[in-house]
Amino acid sequence: xxxxxxxxxxxxxxxxxxxxxxxxxxxxxxxxxxxxxxxxxxxxxxxxxxxxxxxxxxxxxxxxxxxxxxxxxxxxxxxxxxxxxxxxxxxxxxxxxxxxxxxxxxxxxxxxxxxxxxxxxxxxxxxxxxxxxxxxxxxxxxxxxxxxxxxxxxxxxxxxxxxxxxxxxxxxxxxxxxxxxxxxxxxxxxxxxxxxxxxxxxxxxxxxxxxxxxxxxxxxxxxxxxxxxxxxxxxxxxxxxxxxxxxxxxxxxxxxxxxxxxxxxxxxxxxxxxxxxxxxxxxxxxxxxxxxxxxxxxxxxxxxxxxxxxxxxxxxxxxxxxxxxxxxxxxxxxxxxxxxxxxxxxxxxxxxxxxxxxxxxxxxxxxxxxxxxxxxxxxxxxxxxxxxxxxxxxxxxxxxxxxxxxxxxxxxxxxxxxxxxxxx
Amino acid sequence: xxxxxxxxxxxxxxxxxxxxxxxxxxxxxxxxxxxxxxxxxxxxxxxxxxxxxxxxxxxxxxxxxxxxxxxxxxxxxxxxxxxxxxxxxxxxxxxxxxxxxxxxxxxxxxxxxxxxxxxxxxxxxxxxxxxxxxxxxxxxxxxxxxxxxxxxxxxxxxxxxxxxxxxxxxxxxxxxxxxxxxxxxxxxxxxxxxxxxxxxxxxxxxxxxxxxxxxxxxxxxxxxxxxxxxxxxxxxxxxxxxxxxxxxxxxxxxxxxxxxxxxxxxxxxxxxxxxxxxxxxxxxxxxxxxxxxxxxxxxxxxxxxxxxxxxxxxxxxxxxxxxxxxxxxxxxxxxxxxxxxxxxxxxxxxxxxxxxxxxxxxxxxxxxxxxxxxxxxxxxxxxxxxxxxxxxxxxxxxxxxxxxxxxxxxxxxxxxxxxxxxxx
Numbered sequence: 001x002x003x004x005x006x007x008x009x010x011x012x013x014x015x016x017x018x019x020x021x022x023x024x025x026x027x028x029x030x031x032x033x034x035x036x037x038x039x040x041x042x043x044x045x046x047x048x049x050x051x052x053x054x055x056x057x058x059x060x061x062x063x064x065x066x067x068x069x070x071x072x073x074x075x076x077x078x079x080x081x082x083x084x085x086x087x088x089x090x091x092x093x094x095x096x097x098x099x100x101x102x103x104x105x106x107x108x109x110x111x112x113x114x115x116x117x118x119x120x121x122x123x124x125x126x127x128x129x130x131x132x133x134x135x136x137x138x139x140x141x142x143x144x145x146x147x148x149x150x151x152x153x154x155x156x157x158x159x160x161x162x163x164x165x166x167x168x169x170x171x172x173x174x175x176x177x178x179x180x181x182x183x184x185x186x187x188x189x190x191x192x193x194x195x196x197x198x199x200x201x202x203x204x205x206x207x208x209x210x211x212x213x214x215x216x217x218x219x220x221x222x223x224x225x226x227x228x229x230x231x232x233x234x235x236x237x238x239x240x241x242x243x244x245x246x247x248x249x250x251x252x253x254x255x256x257x258x259x260x261x262x263x264x265x266x267x268x269x270x271x272x273x274x275x276x277x278x279x280x281x282x283x284x285x286x287x288x289x290x291x292x293x294x295x296x297x298x299x300x301x302x303x304x305x306x307x308x309x310x311x312x313x314x315x316x317x318x319x320x321x322x323x324x325x326x327x328x329x330x331x332x333x334x335x336x337x338x339x340x341x342x343x344x345x346x347x348x349x350x351x352x353x354x355x356x357x358x359x360x361x362x363x364x365x366x367x368x369x370x371x372x373x374x375x376x377x378x379x380x381x382x383x384x385x386x387x388x389x390x391x392x393x394x395x396x397x398x399x400x401x402x403x404x405x406x407x408x409x410x411x412x413x414x415x416x417x418x419x420x421x422x423x424x
Numbered sequence: 425x426x427x428x429x430x431x432x433x434x435x436x437x438x439x440x441x442x443x444x445x446x447x448x449x450x451x452x453x454x455x456x457x458x459x460x461x462x463x464x465x466x467x468x469x470x471x472x473x474x475x476x477x478x479x480x481x482x483x484x485x486x487x488x489x490x491x492x493x494x495x496x497x498x499x500x501x502x503x504x505x506x507x508x509x510x511x512x513x514x515x516x517x518x519x520x521x522x523x524x525x526x527x528x529x530x531x532x533x534x535x536x537x538x539x540x541x542x543x544x545x546x547x548x549x550x551x552x553x554x555x556x557x558x559x560x561x562x563x564x565x566x567x568x569x570x571x572x573x574x575x576x577x578x579x580x581x582x583x584x585x586x587x588x589x590x591x592x593x594x595x596x597x598x599x600x601x602x603x604x605x606x607x608x609x610x611x612x613x614x615x616x617x618x619x620x621x622x623x624x625x626x627x628x629x630x631x632x633x634x635x636x637x638x639x640x641x642x643x644x645x646x647x648x649x650x651x652x653x654x655x656x657x658x659x660x661x662x663x664x665x666x667x668x669x670x671x672x673x674x675x676x677x678x679x680x681x682x683x684x685x686x687x688x689x690x691x692x693x694x695x696x697x698x699x700x701x702x703x704x705x706x707x708x709x710x711x712x713x714x715x716x717x718x719x720x721x722x723x724x725x726x727x728x729x730x731x732x733x734x735x736x737x738x739x740x741x742x743x744x745x746x747x748x749x750x751x752x753x754x755x756x757x758x759x760x761x762x763x764x765x766x767x768x769x770x771x772x773x774x775x776x777x778x779x780x781x782x783x784x785x786x787x788x789x790x791x792x793x794x795x796x797x798x799x800x801x802x803x804x805x806x807x808x809x810x811x812x813x814x815x816x817x818x819x820x821x822x823x824x825x826x827x828x829x830x831x832x833x834x835x836x837x838x839x840x841x842x843x844x845x846x847x848x
Contacts, residue, residue, distance in 0.1 A: 032785060238778060387716055
């Protein structure tokens with residue numbers, strides 16, 4: 001029997017039986033079944049006694065609707081960059097939508113046509129973990145060429161969606177329209193998909209408000225009922241699989257969307273300044289180094305040819321740099337390497353605690369770090385956002401990095417925690 | 425006027441006046457005041473118009489109580505390793521307690537003497553960010569020499585307390601008594617200190633239960649009323665300053681302590697196996713590398729002379745390794761370096777999402793990573809615990825790392841997420 005991908009099969013091993021859809025396997029020795037739960041199960045081929053075909057995979061065609069332009073509705077542009085949200089790859093049906101035409105989007109998400117006139121474009125299709133600075137620039141350029149719409153939705157893989165949100169917030173200075181990033185934690189071919197609500201909610205938010213700037217629209221809870229509009233620079237993926245994986249850190253959501261009802265948690269700011277497209281230099285080398293026990297000076301030295309370094313320190317902004325006796329000799333070496341590197345490139349402190357803000361005056365370690373030029377005291381910026389902000393400053397404000405680090409440029413720092421001298 | 429550290433002063437600048445305690449400054453150009461809120465404020469010396477002395481610092485002597493051994497009470501040993509919890513450095517009084525005698529502890533925490541007979545020892549006094557593997561061994565040896573008590577409290581700086589908790593859990597195999605790590609987020613000289621409740625709660629927990637093994641005792645909320653006993657390998661510091669900074673991830677607390685009342689959330693396990701002291705090799709070099717956009721292959725190559733590497737991947741366990749076109753050429757190089765390194769040293773995947781578990785079968789990236797030998801699929805281990813577990817396995821089970829990685833050895837993996845083949 002020749003099995004085809006997408007066939008529903010029963011696999012019988014010595015002890016058990018499994019029913020699922022036959023999907024591609026990473027290894028010759030393993031058979032992968034997509035179970036009804038949506039998850040994949042790997043079964044060693046040597047364990048398999050027999051395989052029975054339960055249902056052949058069948059091709060299903062999507063009905064393509066003709067779209068009428070409705071004068072009363074605003075226009076929303078949907079830009080696709082990859083991820084599971086819009087690429088409905090269903091092994092069950094064999095159908096793949098990848099051309100990303102408005103008709104296809106509307107056949108997948110019919111409610112869209114009631115909310116707005118939909119334009120769409122596939123910019124690229126990439127796993128979000130593979131995204132590089134050049135991709136940010138590509139998305140930003142596409143946005144800057146299309147600002148004659150009510151707003152733009154960027155569909156994106158969730159793994160690095162928050163990095164891209166930060167990047168677009170920095171690149172698109174004073175953007176006068178909403179740019180809403182939307183992902184899906186469960187692919188559109190699963191019953192539990194969050195794609196529908198996330199996309200529809202983003203469309204309602206754009207159609208019904210005058211929000212300006214970059215934000216994220218994702219589920220507010222595991223219930224498939226409400227979404228949050230989340231601040232681009234204060235949000236982080238905090239769960240590998242839950243629909244409400246995206247959490248605001250050191251801030252609050254911007255708004256909640258329940259069907260078409262929108263409730264703002266804070267007053268959106270209105271931009272009057274001129275829009276500027278401030279692209280990130282694609283070849284910048286910036287590292288992220290997390291403090292951990294038993295560090296070696298080599299871990300600092302690794303970055304000697306980089307353009308900048310983000311430290312994920314411990315607690316209020318500490319790093320293992322203190323020498324007490326021979327048991328901590330390596331910490332002294334780490335200190336010396338840090339001191340040396342800090343003369344060459346900007347080194348920024350953040351906290352691996354994620355929540356809360358830095359205070360590098362409380363303990364001697366933080367004061368020593370400040371003395372050798374480590375930047376970051378009094379900020380509550382996320383390490384991921386810090387990484388993007390450093391790339392932005394290295395691209396456009398290289399001489400003012402120290403000064404601008406403690407300024408809140410895009411909502412990345414809670415101004416209330418900044419000491420007076422930064423608030424002028 | 426000659427000011428002394430600890431003096432209460434009023435500082436007058438051009439625009440403002442500040443009142444606080446004069447504390448040491450990291451820089452010659454800055455004057456640091458400890459405000460009533462407990463936080464420090466730096467003021468540029470050039471801005472200062474005048475300084476007025478409000479109250480001289482005064483030395484206060486602690487009354488040392490004589491301790492009587494009470495036959496009815498259990499004995500608890502308190503081992504001090506550093507951190508703010510027991511080193512009451514008060515600028516207000518000038519008094520410093522650092523010898524860590526039982527009498528001093530009881531003068532600071534009088535309730536202790538009602539709960540247990542207290543023995544104490546200062547092992548070392550170190551900022552917890554500076555702790556190295558050799559320190560874990562020193563603490564563990566001290567514990568192994570003192571198992572004739574009801575239980576042991578280890579006082580510790582909070583920054584890396586969760587790493588040490590994991591390390592002790594792995595090193596002290598089948599420990600028959602409770603070892604409870606306790607820290608304080610606010611130092612004992614502040615009104616808002618959490619030191620008292622954390623220490624007293626740990627003592628009650630040891631005195632009143634038959635718990636065996638390593639755990640953490642810290643505040644359960646910002647109210648100074650209840651503590652949690654937290655699992656050593658499933659807890660992480662998730663706030664820079666809050667009293668309830670320690671959060672359980674992918675698990676639940678073990679118990680709650682309200683004054684002397686203890687409520688268990690799960691049945692503690694009883695150890696019948698023989699206790700073994702399994703020290704960690706102090707010179708192991710293990711790195712932690714977090715996936716981020718725009719990575720360079722060099723960031724992998726940095727670890728070529730290390731003994732092991734923890735990856736903090738994105739989402740379900742991904743890393744930027746896919747080549748699509750010239751925009752992602754560097755990702756291909758990263759893939760090649762990872763493939764090369766994986767032949768030499770164990771490389772383990774964890775998720776920077778922290779919450780949730782890995783599933784490296786869902787996407788092609790995860791499957792490719794498994795193909796080149798990256799370990800970690802189906803685990804929900806924290807990156808910090810993974811770092812410690814890898815050090816432990818490299819020290820004692822070097823040939824079985826792949827096999828043992830997916831076994832739950834110390835509560836570091838939720839067994840329910842493991843596929844069948846790991847549960848035998």
